[in-house]
Amino acid sequence: MADLATLRGLLRGLEEELVVCMRCGMCQAVCPVFGQTGREADVARGKLALLDGLLQAMLEDPEGVRARLERCLLCGSCAAQCPSGVNALGIFLKARAILAGYLGLSPAKKAIFRRLLAHPRVLDRAVAFAAVFQRLLARPVNETVGTSCGRIPAPVLAGRHFRPLAAEPFHRRCPSRETPPREGGPRVALFTGCLIDKIFPSVAEAALRVLDHRGAGVFVPPGQGCCGIPALSGGDLATFRRLVAWHLDLFDPGRFDVLVTCCATCTATLKKLWPALCEGPVAARARALAEKTMDISQFLVRRLGVAGAPGAGREGRVVTVHDPCHLKKSLGVFAEPRELIRAAGGWALREMEGSDDCCGMGGSFNLAHYELSKAIGRLKRARIAATGCEVVATGCPACMLQISDMLSQAGDAIAVRHPVELYAASLPD
Ligand code: SF4
Ligand code: SF4
Known part of the structure; x- marks a missing residue:
């Protein structure tokens, strides 16, 4: 735990960024948490004001400060809307690190982060173990969405409908790979990410199929883990x-x-947070990697010019697209997933209202504030259902989890897919 002098020094590092906020309140209109609670403490302006007087607040009520900072989806809607260019996400993440440095991590977080997440192979083994027990403890609940629920009520599940762990994660289906490109095609590395690896391996397989079809060489190194977010x-x-x-x-x-x-979350983390929050030679290497990092839809459409699969132009089943915050607001990628779906053909793209409104997942926010997360998620579900779609496509596995939960609890028969899965399915065998 840091002492007060160290804390004061760390907080000084935030001051320059905090003064950029002119307290205009424009972030209120887009903050999904504020939209539900109407509490100034929940919006970026309120949190930034708290951080401005953080030293005093820390002396009075350190756990209260932490609780307020954690009532945030880290969706970046405030930063995308801010006329002053306040880097709210960067500030919140640094503030959380400072607080954890001062107060320490809770025993649960310490065990999860330091014993599991930090060691990719240990995490793989723990999740494989959980996947076996899941068969005993969960039962399928919505075939179209692909969700399960607990066989017996458990407080930790809070009635969730979840996408189960894959029986065979991607790292076992494809332990490693290095194939050469065809005729001057690009050499492409695939960063898998935990959720794709352990819950949605079919998405990574679809990406491999498309990359192979387009003549790209593919590099999948063994031993991959979590991006760290x-x-x-x-x-x-x-x-x-x-x-x-x-x-x-x-x-x-x-x-x-x-x-x-x-x-989407891995892409935004690799591109923006790896270089920004590392130091020295590691930061330089992270910057070099960030320059090469792209979302799969963006790469396929912008670099490979993917268009015109055999069914392209033919309309058919209705699909709508949810824009993940980390893809549209963080990286400005939103046209490409739609172009990829159009290129697949056989789909009638029908936009939902507020396609880029946050789904309410927010990683650990969903675990800590499930009722609030669910209230935001239900809005998203209603807008998806209003399109009359058969499929909702989105480029973030975390959004896929939240949307699946909301659709399944509402009893909808709407499948949740990644755009690359739709495109891969249109390719000839
Ligand atoms: S964070 Fe930006 S939008 Fe929000 S109050 Fe400050 S200046 Fe205004
Ligand atoms: S990151 Fe999202 S949830 Fe957090 S304050 Fe900004 S808009 Fe609100």
Whole structure:
């Protein structure tokens, strides 16, 4: 735990960024948490004001400060809307790390971040173990959405309908790979990410299928783990940095031209947070990797010019698109997933109201504030259902989890897919 003098020094580092906020309140209109609670303490302006007087607040009620800072989805809607360019996300993440440094991590977070997340192989083994027990404890509940629920009520599940752990994660289906490109095609590295690996391996398989079909060489190094965002969101900068260094050793930039991920959150983390929150030579290596990192839809459409699969132009089943915050607000990617779906053909794209409104997942926010998360998620579900779609497509596995939960609890028969899955399904065998 840091002493007060150290804390004062760390907080000084935030001051320059905090003064940029002119307290205009424009972030209120877009904050999904404020939209539900109407509490100034929940919106970016209120949190920034808290941080401005943080030293005093820390002396009076340190746990209260932490609780307020954690009532945030880290969706970035406020930063995207801010006329002054306040880097709210960066400030919140640094503030969480400072608080964790001062107060320490809770025993549960310490065990999860330091014993599991920080060690990709240990995490793999723990999740494989959980996947076996899941068969005993969960039962399928909505076939179209692909969700399960607990066989017996358990407080930790809170009535959730969840996408089960895959019987065979992607790292077992494809332990490693390095295939050469065809006829001058690009060499592409695939960063899998935990959720794709352990819950949605079919998404990574779809990406491989499309990349193979387009003649790309594919590099999948063994031993991949988490991008580090759960640890960073929990204030554990040390585990985050450990995971960055781990992956920088795995992904030697000399072996590929582009690194793609199928997870909006991983892409935003690799591109923005890895370089920003590491130091020295690690930061320089992270910057080099960030320059090569792209979302899979963005890469397929912008670099490979994917268009015109056999069914392209033919309209059919209705699909709507949810824009993940980390894809649209953080990276400005939103046209590409739609172009990929159009290129697949056989789909009538029908936009929902507020396609880029946050789904309410927010990682650990969903665990800590499920009722609030659910209230935000239900709005998203209603807008999806109002389109009359058969499928909702989104480029983030965390959004896929939240949307699946909301659709399934409402009894909808709407499938949740990644755009690359729709495109891969349109390719000839
Ligand atoms: S964070 Fe930006 S939008 Fe919100 S009050 Fe400050 S200046 Fe205004
Ligand atoms: S990151 Fe999202 S939830 Fe957090 S304050 Fe900003 S708009 Fe609200």
